[in-house]
Amino acid sequence: MVGTGFYVPERVVTNDELSRYMDTSDAWIRERSGIEERRWASEGTTCAGMARRASEMALTEAGLRPGAVDAILLATLSPDHAFPGTSAFLQRELGLTGIPALDVRAQCTGFVYGLSVADAWVRVGQYRTVLLVGVEIQSTGLDVSTRGRDMSVLFGDGAGAVVLQATEDPDRGVLSTHLHAEGQNAEILWCEFESSASHPRISREALDEGRHYPSMVGKEVFRHAVARMSEAVEEALGANGLAASDIDLLIPHQANLRISQMVQRRLGLTEGRVFNNIQRYGNTTAATIPIALAEAVREGRLERGDLLCLAAFGSGFTWGSALIRW
Ligand code: UT7
Numbered sequence: 459m460v461g462t463g464f465y466v467p468e469r470v471v472t473n474d475e476l477s478r479y480m481d482t483s484d485a486w487i488r489e490r491s492g493i494e495e496r497r498w499a500s501e502g503t504t505c506a507g508m509a510r511r512a513s514e515m516a517l518t519e520a521g522l523r524p525g526a527v528d529a530i531l532l533a534t535l536s537p538d539h540a541f542p543g544t545s546a547f548l549q550r551e552l553g554l555t556g557i558p559a560l561d562v563r564a565q566c567t568g569f570v571y572g573l574s575v576a577d578a579w580v581r582v583g584q585y586r587t588v589l590l591v592g593v594e595i596q597s598t599g600l601d602v603s604t605r606g607r608d609m610s611v612l613f614g615d616g617a618g619a620v621v622l623q624a625t626e627d628p629d630r631g632v633l634s635t636h637l638h639a640e641g642q643n644a645e646i647l648w649c650e651f652e653s654s655a656s657h658p659r660i661s662r663e664a665l666d667e668g669r670h671y672p673s674m675v676g677k678e679v680f681r682h683a684v685a686r687m688s689e690a691v692e693e694a695l696g697a698n699g700l701a702a703s704d705i706d707l708l709i710p711h712q713a714n715l716r717i718s719q720m721v722q723r724r725l726g727l728t729e730g731r732v733f734n735n736i737q738r739y740g741n742t743t744a745a746t747i748p749i750a751l752a753e754a755v756r757e758g759r760l761e762r763g764d765l766l767c768l769a770a771f772g773s774g775f776t777w778g779s780a781l782i783r784w
Pocket of ligand 1: 481482483486487490491566608609611647676677679680683712713714717741743771
């Protein structure tokens with residue numbers, strides 16, 4: 459990973475602001491999720507535009523021009539349009555043409571899935587420099603009323619980007635990635651409409667019932683998130699003959715501060731070895747890990763040679779982990 463970057467919209471939405479739109483409170487949100495505020499995009503802001511800003515920061519850190527990028531991977535569950543993929547719009551925003559642009563649809567695990575694809579591309583020598591972005595605009599798809607309060611207080615908007623580049627240094631780079639999914643639980647955390655199986659894809663009735671908003675069985679998701687993220691980290695450590703005590707920094711997907719803390723306890727890690735920023739950004743889905751990574755780099759939390767671990771869980775269900783020698 460030769461460059462990291464992030465971008466979050468300027469507008470800060472506090473818990474107190476949300477309590478003006480729905481029956482909730484700052485105390486409830488902080489206690490149950492750890493979230494204090496999140497960023498919500500203003501009218502006209504696009505995922506491709508936010509992804510461009512994060513990508514430019516990552517490319518600058520890497521000392522590269524956009525033209526050095528050989529392939530683009532973009533993870534999102536909130537694409538700017540049904541099609542084409544947001545990666546195509548990002549390619550255009552970066553002034554690039556011809557190189558492949560692929561959207562990854564693995565929700566909160568999208569960045570880890572994308573990292574696995576990028577790593578494989580680089581390893582087999584297909585592409586030398588890969589731009590990997592996680593980006594979401596959740597705010598335009600939330601039910602900002604008491605009916606949707608369990609979901610809408612959790613999510614935020616933002617983008618994070620990483621530039622990956624081939625290296626001959628055997629002591630540096632992605633050690634391994636580990637991916638999983640369990641479609642049996644697809645509807646426990648999902649967005650039902652629009653649906654191509656529905657004629658038409660959205661109906662007045664579905665809109666009235668709010669079935670175009672995301673929904674989840676929160677406690678089930680919580681339980682699975684703690685178990686699966688912890689298992690995925692153990693799996694990655696086992697595959698590399700390492701122990702939890704070898705981890706210098708764990709960046710868990712930022713779904714809920716309580717989930718991160720439970721994973722931390724299960725792995726026996728001290729607080730200083732886990733990076734959390736959900737307090738300021740909420741859950742930005744595919745963007746949580748790359749935003750956190752970019753912030754961790756800027757805060758000096760990673761030194762050359764450190765063992766970085768990423769872990770994610772989300773809708774699908776999907777989950778996974780990655781170990782990186784920084
Ligand atoms: O990225 C992966 C996706 N998401 C997650 O990983 C989220 C996983 N789940 C969670 O983080 C938690 O389940 C939540 C934060 C969503 C909810 O916390 P909880 O401790 O599981 O609360 P709950 O769902 O059991 O709800 C407790 C009460 C309920 O009221 P009653 O039935 O006890 O009267 C809810 O209606 O809290 C109520 N409630 C709220 N109250 C104030 C639900 N949402 C809110 C709210 N404000 N925003």
